[in-house]
Amino acid sequence: MSVMTSCTAAAFAGALLAGVCMAQTTPVDAGYSIIPRPSSLTAQAGEFTLTANTAIHAAPAFRAVAHRFARDIADPLGADLAVTTSSSTGTATQRGIHLRQRASLPAEGYQLDVTPARIVIHASTPAGAFYALETVKQLLPPAIYRKAPLPGTRWTVPTVTIEDTPRFGWRGAHLDVARHFMPKEFVRKYIDLLARHKFNRFHWHLTDDQGWRIAIQKYPLLTEVASCRDGTLVGPYVTDPARQVFDGKRHCGFYTQDDVREIVAYARERMITVVPEIEMPGHVQAAITAYPYLAARTDTMPGVLKLWGVSPFILTPSDSAVQFMQDVLREVLTLFPSPWIHVGGDEAPKDQWKASPAIQARIRSVGVKDEHEMQSWFIRQMDTFLTAQGRRLIGWDEILEGGLAENATVMSWRGTTGGIAAARSGHDVVMAPNSHTYFDYYQSRDRANEPLAIGGFLPIDTVYAFEPVPAELTSDQAKHILGAQAQLWTEYIPTPRHAEYMAYPRLTALSEVLWTSKQRRDFADFSRRLPAHLLRLDALDVNYRPPR
Numbered sequence: 346m347s348v349m350t351s352c353t354a355a356a357f358a359g360a361l362l363a364g365v366c367m368a369q370t371t372p373v374d375a376g377y378s379i380i381p382r383p384s385s386l387t388a389q390a391g392e393f394t395l396t397a398n399t400a401i402h403a404a405p406a407f408r409a410v411a412h413r414f415a416r417d418i419a420d421p422l423g424a425d426l427a428v429t430t431s432s433s434t435g436t437a438t439q440r441g442i443h444l445r446q447r448a449s450l451p452a453e454g455y456q457l458d459v460t461p462a463r464i465v466i467h468a469s470t471p472a473g474a475f476y477a478l479e480t481v482k483q484l485l486p487p488a489i490y491r492k493a494p495l496p497g498t499r500w501t502v503p504t505v506t507i508e509d510t511p512r513f514g515w516r517g518a519h520l521d522v523a524r525h526f527m528p529k530e531f532v533r534k535y536i537d538l539l540a541r542h543k544f545n546r547f548h549w550h551l552t553d554d555q556g557w558r559i560a561i562q563k564y565p566l567l568t569e570v571a572s573c574r575d576g577t578l579v580g581p582y583v584t585d586p587a588r589q590v591f592d593g594k595r596h597c598g599f600y601t602q603d604d605v606r607e608i609v610a611y612a613r614e615r616m617i618t619v620v621p622e623i624e625m626p627g628h629v630q631a632a633i634t635a636y637p638y639l640a641a642r643t644d645t646m647p648g649v650l651k652l653w654g655v656s657p658f659i660l661t662p663s664d665s666a667v668q669f670m671q672d673v674l675r676e677v678l679t680l681f682p683s684p685w686i687h688v689g690g691d692e693a694p695k696d697q698w699k700a701s702p703a704i705q706a707r708i709r710s711v712g713v714k715d716e717h718e719m720q721s722w723f724i725r726q727m728d729t730f731l732t733a734q735g736r737r738l739i740g741w742d743e744i745l746e747g748g749l750a751e752n753a754t755v756m757s758w759r760g761t762t763g764g765i766a767a768a769r770s771g772h773d774v775v776m777a778p779n780s781h782t783y784f785d786y787y788q789s790r791d792r793a794n795e796p797l798a799i800g801g802f803l804p805i806d807t808v809y810a811f812e813p814v815p816a817e818l819t820s821d822q823a824k825h826i827l828g829a830q831a832q833l834w835t836e837y838i839p840t841p842r843h844a845e846y847m848a849y850p851r852l853t854a855l856s857e858v859l860w861t862s863k864q865r866r867d868f869a870d871f872s873r874r875l876p877a878h879l880l881r882l883d884a885l886d887v888n889y890r891p892p893r
């Protein structure tokens with residue numbers, strides 16, 4: 346905070362001249378407050394000034410990115426910047442912003458040179474150019490994130506040279522819209538904020554015991570029946586039914602297929618792949634309420650779950666259940682171009698399979714040893730199906746139990762053990778350990794002053810300290826660690842504002858874990874940059890938890 350007192354707020358927020366605040370900040374990056382921290386940053390004296398007359402000269406491959414940037418800043422600037430197509434050869438001599446293609450740069454990486462006359466960006470891919478322009482926004486005053494011009498704002502960018510490239514290819518965040526439905530405006534905002542932090546995966550948890558949230562044309566009851574529950578548990582989770590209190594309010598919501606197409610396109614414009622999750626064979630109580638023939642146990646019909654926790658009601662591993670889920674995935678594939686399709690696989694208790702003579706006969710007839718192998722068999726049916734369609738199955742680490750499907754990627758949530766085992770056996774891994782990435786956990790030990798949460802404790806410095814590549818792995822095995830992601834389970838997160846409170850600023854810390862090289866990660870330096878970044882989140886109307 347000493348930095349804040351020695352610089353004016355506007356200067357501190359990014360429009361400063363190099364040197365003005367530098368004396369108080371070591372190392373030098375803190376004055377620029379770019380999050381996630383770039384690979385290298387060389388400060389220079391001087392500034393570039395953006396005006397309504399600044400033109401963007403974009404290589405043909407970067408025209409769409411240039412237009413997106415111009416649209417994004419048109420409201421605060423009060424002007425639509427002109428975009429022209431330029432060849433990428435020769436030296437940039439015109440004033441303005443130049444987006445040039447250079448094939449030798451790493452995918453998603455960029456080089457940014459700001460001089461008083463021009464901003465020159467080099468990148469090999471549109472993603473790299475996009476991230477360079479996100480960095481440019483962070484170099485501008487935070488008013489660049491507002492929706493209308495503020496009088497008297499000077500749109501200056503400090504002169505600087507930045508070279509930047511991400512550490513990991515999977516920089517993700519998940520959002521559970523099953524426990525509490527989140528309106529699509531919020532889903533867009535969530536994606537937008539991810540892009541501003543250079544994340545590139547949005548894991549959309551669309552189905553669970555408490556609600557099915559995606560329209561599937563072949564099975565209309567999934568939305569007519571399974572998208573609503575009759576009430577929601579009030580207060581902390583208690584197992585004793587006599588002590589459970591429900592609010593008695595119906596909780597409903599789903600996305601039409603056009604809503605999904607819109608979200609996917611919105612994310613794609615921001616370089617984010619949307620990875621859908623359709624849970625199986627557990628966490629399906631909503632689906633089996635709509636289609637009881639899918640249930641392992643049919644003599645009781647509990648309904649769409651109003652409670653949290655792990656439900657004993659799971660799918661039957663029948664051919665018709667396989668068919669049903671493949672039908673669902675067939676429609677999912679038409680909506681989501683993602684190479685990865687998530688099939689859940691977590692927390693599927695096998696008691697109902699053990700107790701059912703018909704399912705025991707099924708286990709024998711498909712020739713597997715036990716219930717765990719039966720689940721593996723089921724997941725393999727999805728793996729074969731997805732692989733034949735040119736996609737890749739991803740699932741929670743329980744898919745290791747009973748044998749991992751041939752082409753599966755593992756999402757390691759029960760710590761990193763599952764991820765280590767998967768990487769050792771040559772499978773790709775996304776790290777999502779509850780110890781460091783469950784953002785539904787409390788942010789403070791002082792629970793009385795926090796909103797009710799599911800439990801746990803995950804402060805921002807623990808997030809920042811997360812190392813996605815376990816030391817146990819050899820360098821060849823470590824190549825299977827694609828990256829990591831945050832989880833935002835919404836049992837105790839009923840509204841978008843609350844979701845923002847849990848997500849930020851922890852996602853800000855995770856962005857640096859995933860983007861910045863290990864050597865350049867420094868919590869003290871991050872903490873010096875964070876106050877300036879929070880001014881950006883203020884302008885974006887993000888209800889982050891204020892650091893205290």
Ligand code: ACM
Nearest residue numbers: 691692741758834
């Ligand atoms: C999980 O938290 N059940 C993946």
